[in-house]
Amino acid sequence: MNPDLLLTNCAVVDGRVVDGTGTGPVPDGAVWVRSGRIAAVGPAEPVRAQARAAGTTVEHDLAGAYLTPGLVNMHTHLSLSLPGEGGDGVRRMGPHELALYMADGARRTLLSGVTTVRCVAEKDHADFALRRAIEAGWATGPRIYTAGQALVCTGGHGHGSTETLECDGADEFRRGVRSQVRAGADLIKVMISGGIAGEHEQIDTPQLQPDELSAVLDTAHAWGRKVTAHAGPAGTIADAVRRGLDCVEHGYQLTAPVAAEIAGHGTALVPTLLVTRCKEFFDELAVPDWMKNRSLSAGPRHLESFGLAVAAGVEVLLGSDMPPFWQFEGTTATVRELEHMSEAGLGPARALYAGTLGPVRWLGAEPDLGTVEPGKYADLIAMDGDPLADTTAFRTIRWVMKQGRVVRDDRADGARW
Ligand SMILES: [Zn+2]
Known part of the structure; x- marks a missing residue:
């Protein structure tokens, strides 16, 4: 297949382009892809005519499918190792095995319809090697934006493994930021409170001194990197936001103010x-009881917290924390998370935004990603259902394109379209 000459046609019957800009589906729509980018999008006939006039001969007839931008998962760990047996297996891996394990996760992630990830703590800087391999075409995977290792105080959330770097005092946190930037980090991740997976902490344990957090924010911002923080309690989050934090992970215990x-x-x-x-997931990995109990008992407050954020108009973004591709409750972790967000107050249209354009704006990648519009990379997914009517439509993803290359096409099996 010549990637320069590729027509993606989602035409006829139920074929509709959901471009992600907030407008409704284009029935009988088509997207013309040239050199990995979108050259034209709109009603099928004129787009097809334009493409053919330019010499395009390849057509993907996805008639009946809904075409959207690829999903963006903003909280990914491809080297995740939770406490317990499942995590021990990952922790025991040597560097070569770990790289291959992460490459397999990256491939599954892309095939699941997630065309971009934001990694927020990965082991041993293997994420940078993986990103280079994907960019070079040696490995198949999503676009990777990464924080490298997360910064954490001694004994703080996520300590004790190579996906975190322990720092104490403002100087060490400055050095921590610089060392991630030196390795190639696109953003900085810092743990400012306890969480679920730390045995000697609670979700509401504050973990950084004010001067330590300010050192992280000032240094990262000076180098043009945004900062996201693992954070649970409202007071800790409010202080960080006032100091200039760019993104909050989890936000378990928000209040309305x-x-x-x-x-x-x-x-x-x-x-x-x-x-x-995610009890089933924890059972599968044999995580210890203290962790399971802490997680599941925090559930109702967590959901209430999310509802308060939506009501206040906070920009909420898709992130699974679980590996994006993980099979969970009949779908992937990414889609299940999006369903929860939709059900808990966002609704399907805003859920689509939270999984596509919203994250891309945060990443500063809007010129290239996030919608189906001319000039952007052709990162597209197709599904049977209408994602603007029901977020469960993402369970029916059957076809994935990254930068104009089809990486998954299930039609050979079922020919449902
Ligand atoms: Zn996480």
Whole structure:
């Protein structure tokens, strides 16, 4: 297949392009892809005519399918190792095995319809090697934006493994930021409170001193990197947001005033609702009881917190924390998270935004990604259902294109379209 001459046609019958800009589906739509980017999009006949006139001969007839931008998962760990047996297996891997394991996860992630990830703590800087391999075409995977290792105080959330770097005092946190930037980090991740997976902490344990957090924010911002923070309690989050934090992960215990403050500062929230409602996943990995209990008991408050954020108008973004491709409750972790967000107050249209254009704006990648519009990379997915009517439509993803290359096409099996 010549990638320069590729027509993606989602025409006829139920074929509709959901371009992700907030407008309704284009029935009988088509997308013309040239050199990995979208050359034209709109009603099928004129787009097809334009493409053929330019010499395009390849057509993907996805008639009946809904075509959207690829999903963006903003809270990914391809080297995740939770406490317990499952995590021990990953922790025991040597560097070569770990790289191959992460490459396999990256491939599954892309095939599941997630065309971009934001990694927020990965082991041993293997994420940078993986990103290079994907960019070079040696490995198949999504676009990777990564924080490298997360910064954490001694004994803080996520310590004790190579996906975190322990720092104490403002100077060490400055050095931590610089060392991630030196390795190639696109953003900085910092743990500012306890969480679910730390035995000697609670979700509401504050973990950084004010001067340590300010050192992270000032240094990262000076180098043009945004900062996202693992954070649970409202007070810790409010303080960080006032100091200039760019994104909150989890936000387990928000209050209405703090949600309003987050919205007022334009800070984003990646709620990761799954982490307090994924008993099956924890069972599968044999995580210890203390962790399971802490997670599941935090669930109702977590959901309430998300509702307050949505009501306050906070920019909420898709992130699964679980590996994006993980099979969970009949779909992938990414889709299950999006369903939770949709059901808990966002609704399907805003859920689509939270999984596509919203994250891309945060990443500063809007010229290239996030919608089906001319000039952008052709990162597209197709599904049977209408995602603007029901978020469960993402369960029916059957076809995935990254930068004009079809990486998954299930039609040979079922020919449903
Ligand atoms: Zn995480």
